[in-house]
Amino acid sequence: MKWNKFRLKTTTAAEEIVSSTLMELGIQGVEIEDKIPLTQKDKEQMFVDILPETAEDDGIAYITFYLEEEEDKDAVLQRVREELDDLSEFLDIGEAFIEESQTEDVDWVNNWKQYFHQFTIDDVLIIPSWEDVKPEDENKMIIHIDPGTAFGTGMHETTQLCIRQIRKYVTPDTEILDVGCGSGILGMLALKFGARHSVGTDLDPCAIDATHENMEVNGISRDQYEVMIGNIIDDKEIQDKVGYEKYDIVAANILADVLIPLTPVILSHLKSGGIYITSGIIDDKEEAVKEAVEAAGMEILEIGHQGEWVSVTARKK
Numbered sequence: 001m002k003w004n005k006f007r008l009k010t011t012t013a014a015e016e017i018v019s020s021t022l023m024e025l026g027i028q029g030v031e032i033e034d035k036i037p038l039t040q041k042d043k044e045q046m047f048v049d050i051l052p053e054t055a056e057d058d059g060i061a062y063i064t065f066y067l068e069e070e071e072d073k074d075a076v077l078q079r080v081r082e083e084l085d086d087l088s089e090f091l092d093i094g095e096a097f098i099e100e101s102q103t104e105d106v107d108w109v110n111n112w113k114q115y116f117h118q119f120t121i122d123d124v125l126i127i128p129s130w131e132d133v134k135p136e137d138e139n140k141m142i143i144h145i146d147p148g149t150a151f152g153t154g155m156h157e158t159t160q161l162c163i164r165q166i167r168k169y170v171t172p173d174t175e176i177l178d179v180g181c182g183s184g185i186l187g188m189l190a191l192k193f194g195a196r197h198s199v200g201t202d203l204d205p206c207a208i209d210a211t212h213e214n215m216e217v218n219g220i221s222r223d224q225y226e227v228m229i230g231n232i233i234d235d236k237e238i239q240d241k242v243g244y245e246k247y248d249i250v251a252a253n254i255l256a257d258v259l260i261p262l263t264p265v266i267l268s269h270l271k272s273g274g275i276y277i278t279s280g281i282i283d284d285k286e287e288a289v290k291e292a293v294e295a296a297g298m299e300i301l302e303i304g305h306q307g308e309w310v311s312v313t314a315r316k317k
Protein backbone atom coordinates (compact mmCIF):
# COMPACT_ATOMS: atom_id res chain seq x y z
CA MET A 1 0.00 0.00 0.00
CA LYS A 2 1.20 3.50 -0.78
CA TRP A 3 0.85 6.41 1.62
CA ASN A 4 0.49 10.13 1.03
CA LYS A 5 3.12 11.92 3.08
CA PHE A 6 2.71 15.52 4.28
CA ARG A 7 5.45 17.65 5.81
CA LEU A 8 4.22 20.80 7.49
CA LYS A 9 6.64 23.63 8.23
CA THR A 10 5.81 25.41 11.48
CA THR A 11 7.52 26.85 14.59
CA THR A 12 8.89 25.07 17.65
CA ALA A 13 6.54 27.22 19.76
CA ALA A 14 3.56 25.76 17.88
CA GLU A 15 4.76 22.18 17.34
CA GLU A 16 2.97 20.65 20.34
CA ILE A 17 -0.36 22.29 19.72
CA VAL A 18 -0.24 21.68 15.96
CA SER A 19 0.56 17.99 16.58
CA SER A 20 -2.30 17.56 19.02
CA THR A 21 -4.64 19.37 16.63
CA LEU A 22 -3.67 16.90 13.88
CA MET A 23 -4.29 14.01 16.24
CA GLU A 24 -7.68 15.44 17.19
CA LEU A 25 -8.50 15.36 13.47
CA GLY A 26 -7.83 11.61 13.56
CA ILE A 27 -4.30 11.74 12.09
CA GLN A 28 -2.19 9.09 13.84
CA GLY A 29 1.54 8.98 14.49
CA VAL A 30 2.89 12.42 13.67
CA GLU A 31 6.68 12.89 13.58
CA ILE A 32 8.26 16.12 14.77
CA GLU A 33 11.69 17.31 13.60
CA ASP A 34 13.29 20.30 15.25
CA LYS A 35 16.66 21.39 16.57
CA ILE A 36 15.68 21.69 20.24
CA PRO A 37 18.36 19.89 22.27
CA LEU A 38 17.22 16.74 24.12
CA THR A 39 16.62 17.09 27.85
CA GLN A 40 18.40 14.83 30.33
CA LYS A 41 15.12 12.91 30.77
CA ASP A 42 14.80 12.37 27.00
CA LYS A 43 18.36 11.05 26.85
CA GLU A 44 17.78 8.58 29.69
CA GLN A 45 14.68 7.16 28.06
CA MET A 46 16.31 6.97 24.63
CA PHE A 47 19.62 5.53 25.86
CA VAL A 48 21.74 8.09 24.09
CA ASP A 49 24.76 9.51 25.82
CA ILE A 50 26.61 11.24 23.03
CA LEU A 51 24.73 13.10 20.40
CA PRO A 52 25.92 14.20 17.01
CA GLU A 53 26.58 17.94 16.80
CA THR A 54 23.36 19.59 15.69
CA ALA A 55 22.79 23.06 14.38
CA GLU A 56 21.48 25.71 16.74
CA ASP A 57 17.73 25.79 17.36
CA ASP A 58 16.30 28.09 14.67
CA GLY A 59 12.73 27.94 15.97
CA ILE A 60 11.60 25.96 12.91
CA ALA A 61 9.81 22.64 13.26
CA TYR A 62 8.59 20.19 10.65
CA ILE A 63 5.65 17.92 11.40
CA THR A 64 5.21 14.92 9.14
CA PHE A 65 2.06 12.87 8.91
CA TYR A 66 0.74 10.17 6.61
CA LEU A 67 -2.63 9.34 5.08
CA GLU A 68 -3.52 6.07 3.43
CA GLU A 69 -3.77 6.34 -0.35
CA GLU A 70 -7.51 5.71 -0.34
CA GLU A 71 -8.24 8.36 2.27
CA ASP A 72 -9.79 11.58 0.93
CA LYS A 73 -6.66 13.70 1.34
CA ASP A 74 -8.27 16.87 -0.02
CA ALA A 75 -10.98 16.74 2.65
CA VAL A 76 -8.45 16.04 5.41
CA LEU A 77 -6.09 18.80 4.21
CA GLN A 78 -8.98 21.23 4.05
CA ARG A 79 -9.77 20.53 7.72
CA VAL A 80 -6.09 20.78 8.63
CA ARG A 81 -5.84 24.18 6.93
CA GLU A 82 -8.98 25.44 8.67
CA GLU A 83 -7.56 24.42 12.06
CA LEU A 84 -4.19 26.01 11.22
CA ASP A 85 -5.96 29.26 10.30
CA ASP A 86 -7.71 29.25 13.68
CA LEU A 87 -4.45 28.59 15.52
CA SER A 88 -2.64 31.34 13.58
CA GLU A 89 -4.95 33.91 15.16
CA PHE A 90 -3.38 33.54 18.57
CA LEU A 91 -0.06 31.74 17.90
CA ASP A 92 2.88 32.15 15.55
CA ILE A 93 2.58 28.96 13.51
CA GLY A 94 5.12 30.11 10.90
CA GLU A 95 4.65 29.51 7.19
CA ALA A 96 2.45 26.45 7.75
CA PHE A 97 3.42 25.32 4.25
CA ILE A 98 2.52 21.68 3.59
CA GLU A 99 4.78 19.73 1.24
CA GLU A 100 3.23 16.63 -0.26
CA SER A 101 4.84 13.40 -1.51
CA GLN A 102 4.12 9.67 -1.77
CA THR A 103 5.84 6.86 0.05
CA GLU A 104 5.79 3.07 -0.17
CA ASP A 105 4.12 1.03 2.51
CA VAL A 106 6.20 0.98 5.64
CA ASP A 107 5.44 -0.90 8.80
CA TRP A 108 6.57 1.81 11.18
CA VAL A 109 6.46 -0.27 14.32
CA ASN A 110 7.98 -3.47 12.95
CA ASN A 111 10.44 -2.18 10.35
CA TRP A 112 13.47 -2.65 12.62
CA LYS A 113 12.79 -6.39 12.74
CA GLN A 114 14.58 -6.88 9.43
CA TYR A 115 17.83 -6.08 11.28
CA PHE A 116 17.24 -8.47 14.19
CA HIS A 117 18.04 -12.10 13.44
CA GLN A 118 19.10 -14.97 15.65
CA PHE A 119 22.67 -14.80 16.92
CA THR A 120 24.76 -16.24 19.71
CA ILE A 121 26.50 -14.67 22.67
CA ASP A 122 29.12 -17.30 23.46
CA ASP A 123 26.96 -20.45 23.53
CA VAL A 124 23.63 -18.75 24.23
CA LEU A 125 21.27 -18.50 21.27
CA ILE A 126 19.23 -15.28 21.25
CA ILE A 127 16.39 -15.64 18.84
CA PRO A 128 13.63 -13.24 17.80
CA SER A 129 10.27 -14.69 18.79
CA TRP A 130 9.22 -14.69 15.11
CA GLU A 131 12.10 -16.96 13.97
CA ASP A 132 12.39 -20.76 14.34
CA VAL A 133 15.13 -22.63 16.17
CA LYS A 134 17.18 -24.73 13.74
CA PRO A 135 17.30 -28.47 14.62
CA GLU A 136 21.08 -28.27 15.22
CA ASP A 137 20.54 -25.54 17.85
CA GLU A 138 17.86 -27.29 19.85
CA ASN A 139 20.26 -28.33 22.61
CA LYS A 140 21.67 -24.83 23.09
CA MET A 141 20.65 -22.46 25.86
CA ILE A 142 17.96 -20.47 24.07
CA ILE A 143 16.25 -17.21 24.87
CA HIS A 144 13.36 -15.97 22.73
CA ILE A 145 13.11 -12.19 22.54
CA ASP A 146 10.69 -9.66 21.16
CA PRO A 147 11.63 -6.35 22.74
CA GLY A 148 8.58 -4.59 21.27
CA THR A 149 9.29 -0.92 21.78
CA ALA A 150 11.50 -1.63 24.81
CA PHE A 151 15.31 -1.87 24.70
CA GLY A 152 17.06 -5.21 24.84
CA THR A 153 17.52 -7.51 21.85
CA GLY A 154 20.88 -8.56 23.25
CA MET A 155 22.68 -7.12 20.22
CA HIS A 156 23.94 -4.04 22.03
CA GLU A 157 27.46 -4.24 23.44
CA THR A 158 26.30 -3.07 26.86
CA THR A 159 23.77 -5.91 27.15
CA GLN A 160 26.44 -8.42 26.14
CA LEU A 161 28.87 -7.06 28.72
CA CYS A 162 26.19 -7.49 31.39
CA ILE A 163 25.23 -10.99 30.25
CA ARG A 164 28.81 -12.25 30.54
CA GLN A 165 29.25 -10.75 34.00
CA ILE A 166 25.92 -12.11 35.24
CA ARG A 167 26.86 -15.57 34.03
CA LYS A 168 30.16 -15.35 35.87
CA TYR A 169 28.60 -14.53 39.24
CA VAL A 170 25.25 -16.40 39.24
CA THR A 171 24.89 -19.35 41.63
CA PRO A 172 21.82 -21.51 42.37
CA ASP A 173 21.11 -19.24 45.38
CA THR A 174 21.23 -15.99 43.45
CA GLU A 175 18.50 -13.43 43.91
CA ILE A 176 19.10 -10.84 41.17
CA LEU A 177 17.70 -7.35 40.64
CA ASP A 178 17.84 -5.89 37.12
CA VAL A 179 17.31 -2.13 37.23
CA GLY A 180 16.12 -0.97 33.79
CA CYS A 181 14.94 -4.39 32.64
CA GLY A 182 13.82 -3.28 29.13
CA SER A 183 12.85 -6.50 27.32
CA GLY A 184 13.66 -8.52 30.45
CA ILE A 185 16.64 -10.16 28.75
CA LEU A 186 19.04 -9.97 31.72
CA GLY A 187 16.59 -11.22 34.36
CA MET A 188 15.50 -14.10 32.11
CA LEU A 189 19.05 -15.10 31.24
CA ALA A 190 20.05 -14.99 34.91
CA LEU A 191 17.35 -17.63 35.52
CA LYS A 192 18.62 -19.70 32.59
CA PHE A 193 22.13 -19.48 34.09
CA GLY A 194 20.68 -21.00 37.26
CA ALA A 195 19.65 -18.05 39.47
CA ARG A 196 16.92 -18.75 42.02
CA HIS A 197 14.85 -15.60 41.44
CA SER A 198 14.84 -12.36 39.38
CA VAL A 199 13.31 -8.96 40.03
CA GLY A 200 13.21 -6.25 37.35
CA THR A 201 12.29 -2.57 37.46
CA ASP A 202 11.82 -0.04 34.70
CA LEU A 203 10.39 3.44 34.27
CA ASP A 204 8.82 2.56 30.98
CA PRO A 205 5.46 0.74 31.04
CA CYS A 206 6.28 -0.75 27.59
CA ALA A 207 9.29 -2.47 29.18
CA ILE A 208 7.11 -4.12 31.79
CA ASP A 209 4.70 -5.41 29.11
CA ALA A 210 7.58 -6.59 26.92
CA THR A 211 9.18 -8.43 29.83
CA HIS A 212 5.93 -10.19 30.71
CA GLU A 213 5.42 -11.24 27.09
CA ASN A 214 8.98 -12.51 26.77
CA MET A 215 8.67 -14.45 30.03
CA GLU A 216 5.63 -16.20 28.67
CA VAL A 217 7.38 -17.18 25.41
CA ASN A 218 10.33 -18.48 27.45
CA GLY A 219 8.18 -20.42 29.93
CA ILE A 220 9.20 -18.23 32.89
CA SER A 221 6.55 -17.77 35.55
CA ARG A 222 5.74 -14.58 37.47
CA ASP A 223 6.94 -16.33 40.63
CA GLN A 224 10.38 -16.70 39.10
CA TYR A 225 10.66 -13.16 37.72
CA GLU A 226 8.83 -10.25 39.31
CA VAL A 227 8.67 -6.98 37.37
CA MET A 228 7.89 -3.57 38.86
CA ILE A 229 7.40 -0.16 37.36
CA GLY A 230 8.96 2.92 38.94
CA ASN A 231 12.14 4.82 39.61
CA ILE A 232 14.15 3.12 42.33
CA ILE A 233 16.42 6.19 42.61
CA ASP A 234 13.88 8.36 44.37
CA ASP A 235 10.65 6.44 44.82
CA LYS A 236 10.48 5.05 48.36
CA GLU A 237 7.50 2.87 47.49
CA ILE A 238 9.43 1.00 44.79
CA GLN A 239 12.52 0.81 47.02
CA ASP A 240 10.41 -0.86 49.73
CA LYS A 241 8.79 -3.18 47.21
CA VAL A 242 12.17 -4.24 45.80
CA GLY A 243 13.41 -4.90 49.35
CA TYR A 244 16.62 -4.18 51.30
CA GLU A 245 19.85 -6.16 51.83
CA LYS A 246 18.27 -8.84 49.69
CA TYR A 247 20.16 -9.22 46.43
CA ASP A 248 23.24 -11.28 45.59
CA ILE A 249 23.52 -9.43 42.27
CA VAL A 250 22.19 -6.08 41.07
CA ALA A 251 22.61 -5.46 37.33
CA ALA A 252 22.01 -2.04 35.79
CA ASN A 253 22.59 -1.43 32.11
CA ILE A 254 21.69 2.26 32.07
CA LEU A 255 23.50 5.42 31.06
CA ALA A 256 26.27 6.74 33.30
CA ASP A 257 24.25 9.80 34.24
CA VAL A 258 21.62 7.50 35.74
CA LEU A 259 24.11 5.03 37.25
CA ILE A 260 25.83 7.78 39.25
CA PRO A 261 22.77 8.68 41.39
CA LEU A 262 21.60 5.05 41.32
CA THR A 263 24.77 3.56 42.82
CA PRO A 264 24.43 4.76 46.46
CA VAL A 265 20.77 3.67 46.39
CA ILE A 266 21.67 0.17 45.20
CA LEU A 267 23.99 -0.32 48.16
CA SER A 268 21.05 -0.72 50.53
CA HIS A 269 19.40 -3.34 48.31
CA LEU A 270 22.53 -5.51 47.97
CA LYS A 271 23.45 -8.12 50.55
CA SER A 272 26.82 -7.67 52.16
CA GLY A 273 29.34 -9.16 49.69
CA GLY A 274 26.76 -8.77 46.86
CA ILE A 275 27.84 -8.00 43.29
CA TYR A 276 26.93 -4.83 41.40
CA ILE A 277 27.18 -5.15 37.61
CA THR A 278 26.87 -1.94 35.62
CA SER A 279 27.09 -1.33 31.91
CA GLY A 280 25.70 1.32 29.57
CA ILE A 281 28.76 3.46 30.23
CA ILE A 282 30.30 5.26 27.29
CA ASP A 283 34.10 5.26 27.63
CA ASP A 284 34.31 9.01 28.38
CA LYS A 285 32.26 8.42 31.53
CA GLU A 286 34.18 5.39 32.86
CA GLU A 287 36.04 7.42 35.49
CA ALA A 288 32.89 9.16 36.74
CA VAL A 289 31.10 5.83 37.29
CA LYS A 290 34.16 4.27 38.96
CA GLU A 291 34.29 7.25 41.33
CA ALA A 292 30.59 6.88 42.17
CA VAL A 293 31.04 3.15 42.87
CA GLU A 294 34.04 3.78 45.13
CA ALA A 295 32.35 6.73 46.85
CA ALA A 296 29.47 4.37 47.73
CA GLY A 297 32.05 2.19 49.50
CA MET A 298 32.12 -0.69 47.01
CA GLU A 299 35.22 -2.53 45.86
CA ILE A 300 35.74 -2.55 42.09
CA LEU A 301 36.42 -6.09 40.88
CA GLU A 302 36.52 -5.79 37.10
CA ILE A 303 36.26 -3.31 34.28
CA GLY A 304 35.08 -4.71 30.92
CA HIS A 305 35.22 -3.06 27.51
CA GLN A 306 33.41 -3.81 24.28
CA GLY A 307 33.67 -1.23 21.50
CA GLU A 308 33.28 2.16 23.11
CA TRP A 309 31.21 0.75 25.97
CA VAL A 310 32.35 -0.04 29.49
CA SER A 311 31.08 -2.26 32.28
CA VAL A 312 32.09 -1.90 35.92
CA THR A 313 31.64 -4.82 38.30
CA ALA A 314 31.97 -4.19 42.02
CA ARG A 315 31.35 -5.88 45.37
CA LYS A 316 29.57 -4.46 48.41
CA LYS A 317 32.05 -4.75 51.29
Ligand SMILES: C[S@@+](CC[C@H](N)C(=O)[O-])C[C@H]1O[C@@H](n2cnc3c(N)ncnc32)[C@H](O)[C@@H]1O
Binds near residue numbers: 178183253255
Ligand atom coordinates in the same frame (compact mmCIF):
# COMPACT_ATOMS: atom_id res chain seq x y z
C1 LIG B 1 19.76 0.21 27.93
S1 LIG B 1 18.21 -0.25 28.48
C2 LIG B 1 18.63 -1.83 29.19
C3 LIG B 1 17.66 -2.92 28.84
C4 LIG B 1 18.13 -4.32 29.20
N1 LIG B 1 18.31 -4.45 30.63
C5 LIG B 1 19.41 -4.66 28.48
O1 LIG B 1 20.44 -4.83 29.16
O2 LIG B 1 19.41 -4.81 27.25
C6 LIG B 1 17.99 0.79 29.85
C7 LIG B 1 16.60 0.70 30.46
O3 LIG B 1 16.64 1.43 31.68
C8 LIG B 1 15.41 2.10 31.86
N2 LIG B 1 15.66 3.18 32.85
C9 LIG B 1 16.26 4.37 32.69
N3 LIG B 1 16.36 5.01 33.88
C10 LIG B 1 15.83 4.17 34.82
C11 LIG B 1 15.62 4.23 36.24
N4 LIG B 1 15.99 5.29 36.93
N5 LIG B 1 15.03 3.18 36.85
C12 LIG B 1 14.63 2.09 36.14
N6 LIG B 1 14.80 1.98 34.80
C13 LIG B 1 15.38 2.99 34.16
C14 LIG B 1 15.00 2.53 30.45
O4 LIG B 1 13.61 2.74 30.37
C15 LIG B 1 15.48 1.31 29.64
O5 LIG B 1 14.46 0.33 29.53
